[in-house]
Amino acid sequence: MAKPSIAQLLKKKQNKQKITALTAYDATFARLFSDCGVDLMLVGDSLGNVLQGHDSTVPVTNQDIAYHTACVRRGAPQAFVIADMPFMTYATVTQACEQAAQLMRAGANMVKLEGGEWLVDTVQALTTRGVPVCAHLGLLPQSVNVLGGYKVQGRDDAAADLLVHQAQQLEAAGAQLLVVECIPTALGERVSAAIDIPVIGIGAGNRTDGQILVMHDMLGLNSDYLPKFVKNFLSGNDSIEAAVKQFVDDVEQGRFPGPEHSFES
Numbered sequence: 001m002a003k004p005s006i007a008q009l010l011k012k013k014q015n016k017q018k019i020t021a022l023t024a025y026d027a028t029f030a031r032l033f034s035d036c037g038v039d040l041m042l043v044g045d046s047l048g049n050v051l052q053g054h055d056s057t058v059p060v061t062n063q064d065i066a067y068h069t070a071c072v073r074r075g076a077p078q079a080f081v082i083a084d085m086p087f088m089t090y091a092t093v094t095q096a097c098e099q100a101a102q103l104m105r106a107g108a109n110m111v112k113l114e115g116g117e118w119l120v121d122t123v124q125a126l127t128t129r130g131v132p133v134c135a136h137l138g139l140l141p142q143s144v145n146v147l148g149g150y151k152v153q154g155r156d157d158a159a160a161d162l163l164v165h166q167a168q169q170l171e172a173a174g175a176q177l178l179v180v181e182c183i184p185t186a187l188g189e190r191v192s193a194a195i196d197i198p199v200i201g202i203g204a205g206n207r208t209d210g211q212i213l214v215m216h217d218m219l220g221l222n223s224d225y226l227p228k229f230v231k232n233f234l235s236g237n238d239s240i241e242a243a244v245k246q247f248v249d250d251v252e253q254g255r256f257p258g259p260e261h262s263f264e265s
């Protein structure tokens, strides 16, 4: 299989083939996900929740992400790896460039930032300086204290229009990928059609260009609280490898997410 690249992900969107993505934080899982054909891995700041035991992603540092990015890179030298920029590490353009450099040096192919219009200059600065960017719209976990909780976004017309506009602005600024989190299915479809870059959804219905899940969620390891958009792929499978292969197959065939994992409005 050819080494995954942004060009290949773009081609998948153009050919209407679904993109598969999982979070990864260590070498062993990175190798397994790569062997199972997962298109891209995100070293998410969700590691604050699932590895560190925090109740949000806010405490995660750039050093944390750089450490886990290096682990993932060693486990999967050929994989397409995105590193999350943590809370307050890209508050200014200069800071974003310095912090992103650390993540690229640790082995990332791309960095991900949460936010809309205020990030246009930052995305422009990063991409013109050689750092590919994935934008992140919809529910922004780093802003949970402003949003007042983890809630579905873009439910009314004004909020939906704003999200589509922000996606277009970020694409024009140079973003090459977009993650959308917790939005209605129709908005997931609308934003995917409104921009040329691939749109990867989590809790955004089955009409985006691809799907991502937090690996602990898709293996059923967070039993306390499961968001509606999560499916436990280990249930009914006898190995982690089989669960991951089923996730890849279900996404590629359009079977996941189903209506029971989606927000219709």
Ligand code: KIV
Pocket: 023, 042, 043, 044, 045, 046, 047, 084, 179, 181, 202, 212, 214
């Ligand atoms: O940190 C993370 O795992 C993420 C996903 C929810 C997309 O940003």
